[in-house]
Amino acid sequence: MGTNPDEGVKTVVRRLTPADLERVIQLDAKVTGRRRDGYFEAKLKENMSRAGIQVSLAAETGPVFTGFLLAKVWYGEFGSTEPVAVLDTIGAHPDYRGRGVGTALFDQLRTNLRALGIQRIRTEVSWDAQALLSFFHHERFRPAPRICLEADVDDPVLVEREERRAMEAEEAGLS
Numbered sequence: 001m002g003t004n005p006d007e008g009v010k011t012v013v014r015r016l017t018p019a020d021l022e023r024v025i026q027l028d029a030k031v032t033g034r035r036r037d038g039y040f041e042a043k044l045k046e047n048m049s050r051a052g053i054q055v056s057l058a059a060e061t062g063p064v065f066t067g068f069l070l071a072k073v074w075y076g077e078f079g080s081t082e083p084v085a086v087l088d089t090i091g092a093h094p095d096y097r098g099r100g101v102g103t104a105l106f107d108q109l110r111t112n113l114r115a116l117g118i119q120r121i122r123t124e125v126s127w128d129a130q131a132l133l134s135f136f137h138h139e140r141f142r143p144a145p146r147i148c149l150e151a152d153v154d155d156p157v158l159v160e161r162e163e164r165r166a167m168e169a170e171e172a173g174l175s
């Protein structure tokens with residue numbers, strides 16, 4: 001810090017627009033090391049079209065696109081009775097880390113959600129992404145009282161059951 005020419009330049013947060021697609025892809029590539037064109041094309045389309053409520057944000061520090069977050073509002077999905085904002089992705093420019101871009105994005109998100117009467121923000125983080133978990137902890141995220149479940153399509157127990165049923169059906173057809 002201190003040697004950066006735009007040190008002290010204020011970060012401005014605004015709504016993300018479809019025109020930001022390439023900037024988002026480039027910034028994410030700096031963060032993750034690979035371009036995810038398909039993912040962001042689909043996500044931006046989905047997040048921009050959802051019931052007219054757009055809560056995704058962009059951060060600019062002077063002329064530099066320094067951060068973004070992609071979020072959407074869910075109404076009553078997964079058995080929930082209250083609307084919830086779901087955060088898909090967040091990224092801050094590696095050269096601008098630790099300069100308040102992430103918190104500026106979250107402060108604006110909370111302001112916008114309050115105005116919409118939305119009380120909760122939900123996200124999912126890989127258990128291995130310790131840095132990201134620390135940041136979310138700092139932003140007062142806590143484990144939700146929900147259980148995230150997943151199943152392997154090729155689980156041997158289920159594959160065996162499918163095969164058994166297929167065989168039984170075949171035998172029944174033969175007799």
Ligand SMILES: CC(C)(COP(=O)(O)OP(=O)(O)OC[C@H]1O[C@@H](n2cnc3c(N)ncnc32)[C@H](O)[C@@H]1OP(=O)(O)O)[C@@H](O)C(=O)NCCC(=O)NCCS
Pocket residue numbers: 031032088089090091092093096097098099100101102103104130131132134135138
């Ligand atoms: C997480 C991330 C958005 C934080 O952005 P940032 O602009 O550097 O964060 P800020 O400068 O606003 O920091 C906010 C606070 O969080 C803390 N923080 C940020 N990253 C942290 C970390 N890895 N561990 C602990 N604390 C952290 C900062 O110390 C700061 O605290 P302070 O306000 O008390 O000083 C950014 O590091 C990032 O883009 N990480 C990669 C995210 C990623 O993997 N995205 C792809 C999958 S979703």
